[in-house]
Amino acid sequence: MLIKKKPDILSSEITDSRLYFGRRRFMREAATLALAASLPTRLLADKPGWLNNITPSDFSTGEQPNSYSDITTYNNYYEFGTGKDQPQHEAKDFNPWPWTLKISGEAEKTGTYNLEDILAGRAMEERIYRLRCVEAWSMVIPWVGFPLGELLKEFLPTSRAKFVEFVTLNDPSRMPGQKARVLEWPYREGLRIDEAMHPLTILATGLYGEALPNQNGAPLRLVIPWKYGFKSIKAITEIRFRETAPNNSWRKSAPGEYGFYANVNPEVDHPRWSQARERRIGAGIFTPKQDTLMFNGYADQVASLYAGMDLRRNF
Amino acid sequence: MWLKPVNTLLLRRRLIKPLVFALCCLPFAGLALGAFGMAGFSLGANPVEMLLHSCGKWGLNLLLITLCVTPLAHFSGWRALFAYRRMLGLFAFFYACLHLTIYLVLDQSLLWSAVIEDVLERPYITLGFSAWLMLLPLALTSTKGMIRRLGQRWIQLHRLIYPASILVAWHFYWQVKQDVREPLYYVAALALLLGWRLYRQRVRAREPLIYS
Numbered sequence: 001m002l003i004k005k006k007p008d009i010l011s012s013e014i015t016d017s018r019l020y021f022g023r024r025r026f027m028r029e030a031a032t033l034a035l036a037a038s039l040p041t042r043l044l045a046d047k048p049g050w051l052n053n054i055t056p057s058d059f060s061t062g063e064q065p066n067s068y069s070d071i072t073t074y075n076n077y078y079e080f081g082t083g084k085d086q087p088q089h090e091a092k093d094f095n096p097w098p099w100t101l102k103i104s105g106e107a108e109k110t111g112t113y114n115l116e117d118i119l120a121g122r123a124m125e126e127r128i129y130r131l132r133c134v135e136a137w138s139m140v141i142p143w144v145g146f147p148l149g150e151l152l153k154e155f156l157p158t159s160r161a162k163f164v165e166f167v168t169l170n171d172p173s174r175m176p177g178q179k180a181r182v183l184e185w186p187y188r189e190g191l192r193i194d195e196a197m198h199p200l201t202i203l204a205t206g207l208y209g210e211a212l213p214n215q216n217g218a219p220l221r222l223v224i225p226w227k228y229g230f231k232s233i234k235a236i237t238e239i240r241f242r243e244t245a246p247n248n249s250w251r252k253s254a255p256g257e258y259g260f261y262a263n264v265n266p267e268v269d270h271p272r273w274s275q276a277r278e279r280r281i282g283a284g285i286f287t288p289k290q291d292t293l294m295f296n297g298y299a300d301q302v303a304s305l306y307a308g309m310d311l312r313r314n315f
Numbered sequence: 316m317w318l319k320p321v322n323t324l325l326l327r328r329r330l331i332k333p334l335v336f337a338l339c340c341l342p343f344a345g346l347a348l349g350a351f352g353m354a355g356f357s358l359g360a361n362p363v364e365m366l367l368h369s370c371g372k373w374g375l376n377l378l379l380i381t382l383c384v385t386p387l388a389h390f391s392g393w394r395a396l397f398a399y400r401r402m403l404g405l406f407a408f409f410y411a412c413l414h415l416t417i418y419l420v421l422d423q424s425l426l427w428s429a430v431i432e433d434v435l436e437r438p439y440i441t442l443g444f445s446a447w448l449m450l451l452p453l454a455l456t457s458t459k460g461m462i463r464r465l466g467q468r469w470i471q472l473h474r475l476i477y478p479a480s481i482l483v484a485w486h487f488y489w490q491v492k493q494d495v496r497e498p499l500y501y502v503a504a505l506a507l508l509l510g511w512r513l514y515r516q517r518v519r520a521r522e523p524l525i526y527s
């Protein structure tokens with residue numbers, strides 16, 4: 001008897017999305033050429049040089065990415081309002097440039113650097129990752145960025161650097177949401193150093209091949225695809241190497257509900273709602289929620305980081 | 316008055332009532348247009364959440380509006396307002412039922428095991444469900460015949476709107492992730508509306524509340 005293997009549904013989608021990206025890239029380049037003569041300065045502002053050479057990555061998922069509109073109009077970014085439709089409006093006038101990044105703590109090289117200097121000439125990759133929000137919805141997002149570990153190593157962390165802490169810009173005049181004390185500002189996040197050095201962990205500076213929109217965390221944000229979205233801190237101004245575990249904003253606000261690790265885990269529910277399933281944004285109104293995967297589907301790459309740990313306690 | 320009583324009644328029946336009815340339908344119309352992407356309306360990136368939240372919010376809004384009728388009539392002396400109270404309450408129930416239907420059909424895709432788990436294990440769902448169970452008999456006994464048949468017991472039964480509203484506000488408060496400002500505004504409004512009734516009952520214990 002001949003048993004035919006069911007064709008992998010995703011493979012066609014991979015081709016589709018590749019073609020789509022290829023076409024997008026071609027159109028963009030054609031448009032760039034056409035515009036280059038007339039609007040050089042505007043283009044420079046819209047598309048920084050480091051986004052001109054983006055290579056695909058094997059870490060990308062073959063799933064169909066969400067539309068640019070979904071990704072840029074449905075945002076949890078309390079610095080620009082607690083409604084998910086607010087950041088797109090409230091962050092419109094935010095100008096991230098010039099931006100400085102402070103490196104501090106347990107490293108040989110510390111100091112304050114111009115972000116443009118850090119990014120100039122750096123190799124960028126397109127990483128199409130699943131993003132799973134702690135609120136039980138998810139998207140697929142084509143980020144542009146580079147491994148965080150690659151940058152961290154340049155500052156020569158010492159043997160005491162066991163954790164990394166990240167801090168968002170604190171400026172209520174530019175981030176109106178910070179005028180309300182819904183969270184403790186500035187927003188802080190932290191990772192264990194091995195999590196920070198993991199090749200899946202990236203710093204993103206772009207989306208869909210373009211500069212990262214303000215509402216998505218411009219100019220520089222973290223993306224850790226196997227953790228709930230709130231770990232992926234936006235608009236980073238400081239990175240501190242630490243010997244002790246940093247606290248993170250959501251954990252500070254509700255320690256019983258949000259942990260330090262915040263690894264995506266369908267078996268450990270949020271105290272108030274289930275984490276077993278998720279609504280994929282853009283999937284259509286009658287599409288049922290889909291099962292949430294352990295470590296958001298990245299278990300093969302990251303489960304070993306947590307070997308022997310009780311994930312129910314270390315949620 | 317320049318209007319004769321008959322004309323006032325006609326005005327109320329022919330004009331104001333349909334107008335209030337139409338106003339109460341507006342949120343539903345907006346969502347329906349959004350669902351079909353018509354007239355520039357849209358449900359955003361997460362339409363199921365938008366539908367669920369809007370209908371829940373309008374259920375609560377209309378509960379509070381219904382609770383405003385008595386104090387408004389009291390302070391303005393405009394007893395005609397009572398003519399609209401039943402319609403407002405029924406619209407609150409209509410949006411609560413839409414909210415429940417959207418939860419069951421679109422949010423949970425009629426996965427009954429997940430629904431039962433939610434109702435039993437998620438306190439905020441338990442609260443919402445209890446509130447809906449309280450509103451159900453109120454809607455069922457809102458007909459003229461029922462009012463007549465139940466008499467004094469009808470008034471007692473319909474006081475269930477007080478605990479039901481408290482449960483809904485609590486349900487809202489508990490499902491919010493962090494920014495509790497909005498549910499707290501609702502709690503404050505509800506406290507005012509129910510507090511006023513308590514005050515009336517205490518201070519004027521001898522004079523029964525005519526308006527219930």
Ligand code: HEM
Pocket residue numbers: 364367368369370371372373374375378407410411414415418440442443444445446447483486487490
């Ligand atoms: C019948 C049982 C009920 C169930 C299963 C239910 C379920 C839900 C769910 C799942 C949410 C959204 C939670 C989230 O997105 O995290 C919600 C929110 C809400 N529900 Fe209910 N609910 C019920 C009854 C009610 C009733 C009777 C009312 C009002 C009349 C109501 C008013 C609300 C409000 C105001 C919200 C918040 C909306 C917002 O955040 O904008 N619910 N409910």
